[in-house]
Amino acid sequence: MSRLIMFQFDLEKIAPPLSLTLGLLLAGCAGDTKPPDSGNFDDEASAGANDSGLPLPIDVGVGELDPGECIAGEKNGEDGAAWGYVHQCGGVWWGRIGFTFEGTGLDLYVPSADGWAHFGQGHEDYLESKVMACCGPHDPQLPLADQPTYAENCMLDLRQQVCMSISAGLESAIESGDIPKLKETVDLQNWIADNTTACMKGLEDTNDSPTGLKAKWEIPPAGTPWDESDFDIQDVYVEVILANLSDLYRPPAIEGAPICDSLNWNRDHLFERGLPPSGPGIDAVLESGAGMMLGPVIDPESGTPLQLGTTFASLDTSCTGLDCSRLSLSADASTNTWSLDELRLIPEPRLTAEVAGQTIVVEQSRIELYGDAKGQLGMAGGVSEYRLAAGDAQFVVRAEVAGEMVMLFAHSSTDLVAVSDSAGGWELQPFELVYTDAQGDAWTMTVSATQWL
Numbered sequence: 001m002s003r004l005i006m007f008q009f010d011l012e013k014i015a016p017p018l019s020l021t022l023g024l025l026l027a028g029c030a031g032d033t034k035p036p037d038s039g040n041f042d043d044e045a046s047a048g049a050n051d052s053g054l055p056l057p058i059d060v061g062v063g064e065l066d067p068g069e070c071i072a073g074e075k076n077g078e079d080g081a082a083w084g085y086v087h088q089c090g091g092v093w094w095g096r097i098g099f100t101f102e103g104t105g106l107d108l109y110v111p112s113a114d115g116w117a118h119f120g121q122g123h124e125d126y127l128e129s130k131v132m133a134c135c136g137p138h139d140p141q142l143p144l145a146d147q148p149t150y151a152e153n154c155m156l157d158l159r160q161q162v163c164m165s166i167s168a169g170l171e172s173a174i175e176s177g178d179i180p181k182l183k184e185t186v187d188l189q190n191w192i193a194d195n196t197t198a199c200m201k202g203l204e205d206t207n208d209s210p211t212g213l214k215a216k217w218e219i220p221p222a223g224t225p226w227d228e229s230d231f232d233i234q235d236v237y238v239e240v241i242l243a244n245l246s247d248l249y250r251p252p253a254i255e256g257a258p259i260c261d262s263l264n265w266n267r268d269h270l271f272e273r274g275l276p277p278s279g280p281g282i283d284a285v286l287e288s289g290a291g292m293m294l295g296p297v298i299d300p301e302s303g304t305p306l307q308l309g310t311t312f313a314s315l316d317t318s319c320t321g322l323d324c325s326r327l328s329l330s331a332d333a334s335t336n337t338w339s340l341d342e343l344r345l346i347p348e349p350r351l352t353a354e355v356a357g358q359t360i361v362v363e364q365s366r367i368e369l370y371g372d373a374k375g376q377l378g379m380a381g382g383v384s385e386y387r388l389a390a391g392d393a394q395f396v397v398r399a400e401v402a403g404e405m406v407m408l409f410a411h412s413s414t415d416l417v418a419v420s421d422s423a424g425g426w427e428l429q430p431f432e433l434v435y436t437d438a439q440g441d442a443w444t445m446t447v448s449a450t451q452w453l
Contacts, residue, residue, distance in 0.1 A: 039196030090120020
C-alpha cells in the first residue's frame with residue numbers, strides 16, 4: 001500500500017558558535033523543509049514592448065526611472081543604481097504543483113482546489129502587494145492592456161511569486177501533516193525552494209496577451225532527486241492554470257509610493273493556501289500583549305534553554321499602521337462556526353539573549369497566521385466563545401538570525417480561544433505555538449492573554 005494512502009492523503013483537499021547554531025536550527029537542517037529562494041531575473045530593464053507584448057531590453061541609466069521604464073532585477077553601476085516606484089498589480093491567478101507518488105497522480109493547489117485567488121487593490125494593502133511592478137510613474141488614465149511594459153513587469157513578478165508561493169505552500173502542507181514528512185516529499189520541497197529561477201524560466205507563456213498567462217513547467221528529471229529510478233516521486237510539474245491582470249495602482253501623490261530597486265521588494269508577501277473569507281469580518285489592533293520564546297538547551301555546560309521575551313507592537317507601544325499587531329475574524333452564526341482570518345504578532349525589532357557568554361540577536365521577526373483556521377462557536381459563562389482546537393492553526397515565523405533571513409512553520413499546540421468584552425473589544429486567551437526542528441527539539445512561543453480593539 002502506498003505510504004501516502006496509508007496517511008489518507010488527498011492533496012486536492014489539502015559545535016559551531018552559538019549564534020550560528022541558533023541560525024542553523026531555525027533555518028532547518030538536513031531532512032527539514034526550507035523557505036524558497038527569491039531567484040534571479042535575467043532582464044534588468046525594459047521600456048516599450050514588441051507586438052507579442054514582450055519587453056524590449058534597454059539601458060535605463062541610473063536614478064529615477066522615467067514613465068514607461070521598468071526594472072526586474074537590481075541594476076547597479078559605478079554611477080549609482082536605477083530605482084522606480086512600487087505599482088500594485090491587480091488580477092486573479094490559480095496554480096498547482098503536481099507529481100506522481102508510487103504511480104498515483106497527486107496535486108497541491110494554491111490557493112485551493114476550490115478556487116482562485118484575487119490580488120491587488122481591495123484584496124490586500126498597497127504596502128503588502130502580492131504582485132507588483134517596479135517602474136517609473138504609469139498613466140492612471142490608460143488601461144493596463146495599453147501599457148504592456150507595466151503588464152509584463154507585473155507578469156515577471158507574478159511568476160516569481162507563484163514559484164515561491166508554491167514552494168511555501170508545499171512546505172506548509174508538509175509541516176502541518178497534510179503531506180507526510182517523508183524523505184521524498186522533503187527532498188522535493190527543498191529542490192523547488194532552491195530553484196526559483198529555473199521555475200520562473202520554466203513557466204513559459206502560452207498566452208499571447210500581455211495581461212494573461214497560462215503556463216506549465218514540466219520539470220526535466222536530470223539533476224533532480226527524482227532522477228533516481230528508485231525515487232518514489234516522479235513526473236513533477238508546476239502549472240499556472242489561470243492568471244489575468246486587470247489593473248494597476250499607486251498612490252495619487254507619487255511621494256506616497258515606496259521606492260523599489262527590483263521586484264524583490266514584495267518577496268515576503270506570498271500567496272497562501274486557503275481562500276479568503278466571503279462574509280463580513282471583524283478587524284482589530286492589539287491594545288497590549290507579550291510573549292516568551294523557549295528553545296532547547298544549546299549550551300550543554302549551563303543546561304539553560306534559550307529564552308527570549310518580548311512585548312508585541314500594539315497601541316500601548318504607540319505602533320502605527322502596518323507596524324501594529326493585527327487580528328481579523330469572521331463568523332457564521334447559522335452554522336456555529338467561525339474563521340480566524342488573520343493574526344499577526346510583531347515582536348520588538350531587536351531581541352537579544354546571552355548564552356554561554358555570547359549574544360544571540362534576533363531582528364525583524366514576525367509571527368503570522370498562514371492561510372486561515374476554522375473553529376466552533378459556543379457559550380462559556382454567558383459569553384460567546386470562539387474556539388480553535390489545538391493544531392488547527394498554522395503560523396509562519398520570519399526573522400533575521402545571525403544576519404540570515406529564516407522562515408519556518410509552527411502550529412498551535414493549545415486551543416486558541418477568543419471572547420468579546422462588554423466594551424466591544426476582544427481578548428485572546430493565552431495560547432502556545434510549537435515548532436519541532438529536524439533534530440526533534442521543540443521551540444515554543446507562549447503568548448499571554450492579549451487585548452484587541
